[in-house]
Each structure stands twice: as C-alpha cells, then as structure tokens.
Amino acid sequence: MLNLNDKKAQIDDILDRMAEGLQLGDARYDRMKQHYEAVKNWIEKDEKFFKPFNYEVYPHGSVRILTTVKPIGSDEFDLDIALHLKTNHAAHTPQKIYQELKRRLMEHETYKGMLETKKRCLRLNYSGDFHMDVLPGIQEYEWDEDRLCVPDRELGTWVSSNPRGYAKWFIDRANTVKVSLLEKAIRAENLPADNFRFKKPLQRAVQLIKRYRDIYFQDDDTYKTSSIILTTIAGIYYTGQESIFDTVEGIINQIQSNVSRLPHRIKILNPVNAQEDFTDKWDSEPAYYEAFKAFAVHLYNEWQELKRENGVLNEGRILKGLFGEDNFINAQRAQTELLESYRNRRDLGVNRETGNFVKASTAASTAIKTNTFYGEKKVFRK
Structure with missing residues (x-):
C-alpha cells in the first residue's frame, strides 16, 4: 500500500503497521x-x-x-x-x-x-x-x-x-482529513482496499505517542503522563495532516513550541467541558509537568533526527527506540512481504544514495533482481 517513489509513504506504511501491531489482539x-x-x-x-x-x-x-x-x-x-x-x-x-x-x-x-x-x-x-x-x-x-x-x-x-x-x-477531529496518504497510495497502486484498516492519521498518531510514553516511563512511572492528556493534546493540536508522520510531527512541534515559549505550564482543558482541567494535578504536583516536558523534548529531538536523510538503518534504530524493537521488526517484516511482491514483478529498486526502496525505473536507482533459491536461476527439468 505504498508509492515506491514517495519516502513519506514508505515511512507512513511502517508507522501504520506498528500502530496496527499495538492494538489489542482479537482474543x-x-x-x-x-x-x-x-x-x-x-x-x-x-x-x-x-x-x-x-x-x-x-x-x-x-x-x-x-x-x-x-x-x-x-x-x-x-x-x-x-x-x-x-x-x-x-x-x-x-x-x-x-x-x-x-x-x-x-x-x-x-x-x-x-x-x-x-x-x-x-x-x-x-x-x-x-x-x-x-x-x-x-x-x-x-x-x-x-x-x-x-x-x-x-x-x-x-x-x-x-x-x-x-x-x-475526537472522532470529528480525526475525520478532518477525508482521505489519508495511505488511502491514496492504495488507489495509486490499485491494491485491494481490505489490505488497509482505514484508521485516520490522528488515531494512529495517538497510538504511537502512547506507546512511546509507555517505553519512556517504563523504568519509573511515578509521574507518567496520562492517556487522556496525550489524546486531548493530539486532538487539539491536529491540523488535518494526511500522513501519520506529519501528524505526529505537527503535534510534537506544537507541544515543543508551547512548552518552551509559555512562562507558565500549558493547560489542557476538556474540549467538551471547559470547566474541567485535565492537567490540574500539574499545579499541586509540579513533578508531573516536569516529567511531561522531559518526555516531550526527547520525542521532539528523536523526531528531528528521524527527518534527516540518514538512511534506513539509522531510521530503523530511531523507530525501535521510540516504539519498541519487536514492534518495528514485525512492521518491517510485513512491509518486506509487500515489497517482495514488487520485486517478483521486477518493479523494485534501491536508491544508491539513501538506501530507500524506489521503483526500478527511478534515476539513481539500482534494480533488485528477482529472488531465486540461493540466488541461482531456477531450472525445472522433466
């Protein structure tokens, strides 16, 4: 479900697969x-x-x-x-x-x-x-x-x-975008719609940010930021981006800007009840706000590193650290299976400068040969 010439779609595909892997199992x-x-x-x-x-x-x-x-x-x-x-x-x-x-x-x-x-x-x-x-x-x-x-x-x-x-x-906020980047990619690649769960970028972003929160506070969750605060922040700061990557970036940029700019703590009110402050505990116990700021700054810095053209190996290292090694590996395996189908059609190449997958016809790419047993050409004998 990805446009091979679009790096953002490739990363969105990985992010989507990781978020899907975070969901509760059917059992x-x-x-x-x-x-x-x-x-x-x-x-x-x-x-x-x-x-x-x-x-x-x-x-x-x-x-x-x-x-x-x-x-x-x-x-x-x-x-x-x-x-x-x-x-x-x-x-x-x-x-x-x-x-x-x-x-x-x-x-x-x-x-x-x-x-x-x-x-x-x-x-x-x-x-x-x-x-x-x-x-x-x-x-x-x-x-x-x-x-x-x-x-x-x-x-x-x-x-x-x-x-x-x-x-x-929240659902209204998520539905601000009518067609996500990945939904467009499905149509562009003429893939069956049931290959994709059609969750909106905001829903996926919240899942990923909550997982990063769980990993960040895993050793000491005394001042762990609550899910209702993170979900509300994401909904308030979302501006209708079509991609999961851009959605996460937009949210963390807004958090970083407000945390560093405001002389006082940020206040997150219930969007359907302005009398309720989800962050009132940050006044009585400031350590919660300090922990939130440290968490937000770390996510912001890691995301800036992810944006740099450092190749797939470094990107994989960052994504593992943010959202979990097993989760990344499973998502990468699922994407690889899809890419293998392109390889078998001889549509797949690798950009010689970044290492990202692209269409074989793209400039500065090297075509990837079709897989065969031990790299040898298969010969079928009667």
Whole structure:
C-alpha cells in the first residue's frame, strides 16, 4: 500500500503497521467484550434499584475512539464503561448512585472479590489481563443526551462529565482529513482496499505517542503522563495532516513550541467541558509537568533526527527506540512481504544514495533482481 517513489509513504506504511501491531489482539478484545456484556446484564437484572430506570451502559475512552494500545509487560489494559441513567439527578444524591452500583456488584459471587472502589468509578480487576472501570452517572440535562453528572466520592458532590461527547469530539477531529496518504497510495497502486484498516492519521498518531510514553516511563512511572492528556493534546493540536508522520510531527512541534515559549505550564482543558482541567494535578504536583516536558523534548529531538536523510538503518534504530524493537521488526517484516511482491514483478529498486526502496525505473536507482533459491536461476527439468 505504498508509492515506491514517495519516502513519506514508505515511512507512513511502517508507522501504520506498528500502530496496527499495538492494538489489542482479537482474543483479548473478545474476552473484554464478553465480560462487559456480563456486567451489563448483571446490572440490568437488578430489582432493587436500577431496573425501573431508563439507562444505557456503553464503553468510552480508547476503546470507543479506536486508539487502544497493548500494555507492556505485566501492565493491564483498562476498559472504561459508563452507566448512564436517564432521570433527574436532583432526585438522587451522588452517594446513593455510587453505593447502589457498589451494592449490585457486591451481590455477584465473582465480582465482589474483584471490586475496588475509586474516586468516581468502581473497578473490577481481571487479574493479569485488564480492569474494567464502571462510571455511574445521571444525565445532566434532558436536552443533551451526552452530558452526565457523576459522583465524586471524596467530595460528596456531583461533577459534570461528558465521556460520550468527548469521543464524538475526537472522532470529528480525526475525520478532518477525508482521505489519508495511505488511502491514496492504495488507489495509486490499485491494491485491494481490505489490505488497509482505514484508521485516520490522528488515531494512529495517538497510538504511537502512547506507546512511546509507555517505553519512556517504563523504568519509573511515578509521574507518567496520562492517556487522556496525550489524546486531548493530539486532538487539539491536529491540523488535518494526511500522513501519520506529519501528524505526529505537527503535534510534537506544537507541544515543543508551547512548552518552551509559555512562562507558565500549558493547560489542557476538556474540549467538551471547559470547566474541567485535565492537567490540574500539574499545579499541586509540579513533578508531573516536569516529567511531561522531559518526555516531550526527547520525542521532539528523536523526531528531528528521524527527518534527516540518514538512511534506513539509522531510521530503523530511531523507530525501535521510540516504539519498541519487536514492534518495528514485525512492521518491517510485513512491509518486506509487500515489497517482495514488487520485486517478483521486477518493479523494485534501491536508491544508491539513501538506501530507500524506489521503483526500478527511478534515476539513481539500482534494480533488485528477482529472488531465486540461493540466488541461482531456477531450472525445472522433466
């Protein structure tokens, strides 16, 4: 799915394949879906409180906006679920909604041993696999189907939230570009559309930046930057680039500019609720902001190195460091299989100056011979 004369398309193809490799495997995704459906059914069968209400249970977060990333090592993936009641929130206290959900989950023989209370949600720990955060809430306004009042257990008050509205905002931002660079490459090379998952550059960029974050903070995650901050920054700073490479570059350039230019910390507000500052912890615990700045500067510097014409070996070294060696190798292997199909058609060459793959007819290129067994011409005898 790449134009052999376009280096940016070649790198985008590698980045896309790496992002695809970061997604949750089908087996884990199916397990999560089954557990989500089971929890949903258990809540729906409650006779004591929930059954009379009109409500929805739906996923939000990275699963909804298609930016999931497999955890590294023993880390667990988090599945965010909203329990959205459509009733008058003034008729219920925050403590009541929270305690009723806790009561219902505690009535389940399995769930009661997995339950962990959090500030605004209740967590079910599926040990060694993932955890499910169930956020209870009541629709804040009748005329807005997305905004919720959620209980803050520590404050004992309702807090405005909008997880579904946030997902809509992000998807709208991702859809700023109608046809990505890789989609155009498919059409140019006349390849079948099912060779490509058609995720937008912004979604791929978020996956890659989150993976770099995981690697960067792997040894010490005390002040690790949260996914909601990185996702929101990416959505705010995205300006509709068609390529994954340009999207990542545009985001990190904006971060670098603001971090170095502003005399105060950058502030990342919830785009669908300006009263909520996702980065308010950076005031009370400045070490989080300092860690974010160091993380952003390192990514910026590595990306500048990647932009230089240093050949495929150096580019591979940088990409391995940013997004993981195994992930890069698997993506490179997949791209090589595609390039092998070009080689077999004798369309493939190598640029003598950069080492990048190009069409064999391109100036300053050397054609690559068709592969044969041990480099010898195959002779078939009767």
